[in-house]
Amino acid sequence: MALKYAILGLLSWRPFSGYEMKKLFSESTALYWSGNSNQVYPALVGLRKDGLVVSEVRQQGNYPPGKVYSLTDAGREELREWTASDPTVPQIRSPFLTQLAWADQLDDETLRSLLDRYEHELRMRMLIQRELVRREPEGPARSPRETALWALITEHDAEILECELRWLGKVREATGMGVAS
Amino acid sequence: MALKYAILGLLSWRPFSGYEMKKLFSESTALYWSGNSNQVYPALVGLRKDGLVVSEVRQQGNYPPGKVYSLTDAGREELREWTASDPTVPQIRSPFLTQLAWADQLDDETLRSLLDRYEHELRMRMLIQRELVRREPEGPARSPRETALWALITEHDAEILECELRWLGKVREATGMGVAS
DNA sequence: GTTGCCATGTAAGGTGTTACATGATTTA
DNA sequence: TAAATCATGTAACACCTTACATGGCAAC
Numbered sequence: 001m002a003l004k005y006a007i008l009g010l011l012s013w014r015p016f017s018g019y020e021m022k023k024l025f026s027e028s029t030a031l032y033w034s035g036n037s038n039q040v041y042p043a044l045v046g047l048r049k050d051g052l053v054v055s056e057v058r059q060q061g062n063y064p065p066g067k068v069y070s071l072t073d074a075g076r077e078e079l080r081e082w083t084a085s086d087p088t089v090p091q092i093r094s095p096f097l098t099q100l101a102w103a104d105q106l107d108d109e110t111l112r113s114l115l116d117r118y119e120h121e122l123r124m125r126m127l128i129q130r131e132l133v134r135r136e137p138e139g140p141a142r143s144p145r146e147t148a149l150w151a152l153i154t155e156h157d158a159e160i161l162e163c164e165l166r167w168l169g170k171v172r173e174a175t176g177m178g179v180a181s
Numbered sequence: 182m183a184l185k186y187a188i189l190g191l192l193s194w195r196p197f198s199g200y201e202m203k204k205l206f207s208e209s210t211a212l213y214w215s216g217n218s219n220q221v222y223p224a225l226v227g228l229r230k231d232g233l234v235v236s237e238v239r240q241q242g243n244y245p246p247g248k249v250y251s252l253t254d255a256g257r258e259e260l261r262e263w264t265a266s267d268p269t270v271p272q273i274r275s276p277f278l279t280q281l282a283w284a285d286q287l288d289d290e291t292l293r294s295l296l297d298r299y300e301h302e303l304r305m306r307m308l309i310q311r312e313l314v315r316r317e318p319e320g321p322a323r324s325p326r327e328t329a330l331w332a333l334i335t336e337h338d339a340e341i342l343e344c345e346l347r348w349l350g351k352v353r354e355a356t357g358m359g360v361a362s
Numbered sequence: 363g364t365t366g367c368c369a370t371g372t373a374a375g376g377t378g379t380t381a382c383a384t385g386a387t388t389t390a
Numbered sequence: 391t392a393a394a395t396c397a398t399g400t401a402a403c404a405c406c407t408t409a410c411a412t413g414g415c416a417a418c
Binding site: 039 | 376377378379380
């Protein structure tokens with residue numbers, strides 16, 4: 001459950017309510033959870049039960065009461081241990097590759113359209129990603145090193161997308177589906 | 182449920198038993214399922230119920246009886262429709278990025294070790310991938326175009342890994358964690 | 363004689379998503 | 391008047407993984 005550590009990480013930055021973290025998740029690509037309530041709220045209950053976070057109720061006028069969470073020393077230590085633990089290589093699950101594997105049954109025109117639509121999706125994703133970066137170049141920035149790390153994490157997504165586009169170009173060449181129609 | 186279409190795809194190649202497909206999944210990186218019985222067997226039951234596959238019992242000496250599945254016309258059409266359907270961009274879920282996001286709390290030595298271990302994992306993955314390719318350069322190969330597609334799908338994984346290594350190099354540079362210790 | 367392959371399947375549990383319920387408040 | 395936002399949470403369901411159960415056969 002990496003979500004647990006993503007939450008601890010956010011709280012190592014500053015206190016947040018569940019709702020605020022939910023929003024951060026849904027806007028970030030590195031903290032890649034969709035930001036759904038059904039994952040965040042139960043996770044917070046678990047973390048509090050384990051003594052890794054504490055919560056404080058915040059009353060604000062007529063709004064429903066919010067719970068603001070912060071990190072305990074045990075939580076801080078748990079996070080530190082996890083960040084130093086053995087990293088794993090992500091496996092890429094690309095339904096598109098499965099699609100391509102059986103795409104020889106399609107005629108030239110349909111295959112070309114498939115490649116076109118995938119390229120379009122990739123470029124759309126790049127635009128969205130750039131917009132997210134433009135709107136939120138933040139992060140904790142507690143040190144120059146941390147600022148650099150967050151910039152690199154943001155870049156990562158763009159690099160993968162560019163890699164994918166280059167590969168798609170190769171597919172076009174090898175199958176005679178070049179851009180010039 | 183893309184697994185359903187991966188199965189239909191395999192059966193469009195030639196008939197297979199559930200056990201054989203299970204093994205193919207566990208060995209392939211493009212057909213990225215772990216090859217566990219709990220997914221494959223129930224999926225086959227569902228496909229038969231929908232009339233997309235038919236099964237034939239194969240008796241072979243004293244071994245337990247195997248069920249060999251093949252594609253119906255309806256199954257072939259379902260597969261064709263799916264291969265032509267709108268492709269989606271895979272989202273990369275990298276716990277390592279989450280780890281890096283909070284890694285500024287680590288001292289230089291521990292951070293360097295974290296990067297080293299990630300690079301080691303990446304290189305191990307490349308070796309495994311190459312071994313898989315060496316041992317099984319196959320695929321249906323019903324046409325030159327299909328052979329080309331399968332080669333490109335196989336290359337895809339290696340390209341992503343190389344991209345990841347290049348990016349890791351950038352991280353090293355930017356954080357002063359160059360290879361020269 | 364213990365491990366591993368053939369071949370089917372079940373059990374249990376973690377992870378993830380969308381959609382809904384509540385109820386007041388601001389915005390169009 | 392309809393919608394979006396604030397803020398919590400539940401329900402239902404899809405997906406994925408490891409581990410186990412059965413039972414004969416082959417290899418070391």
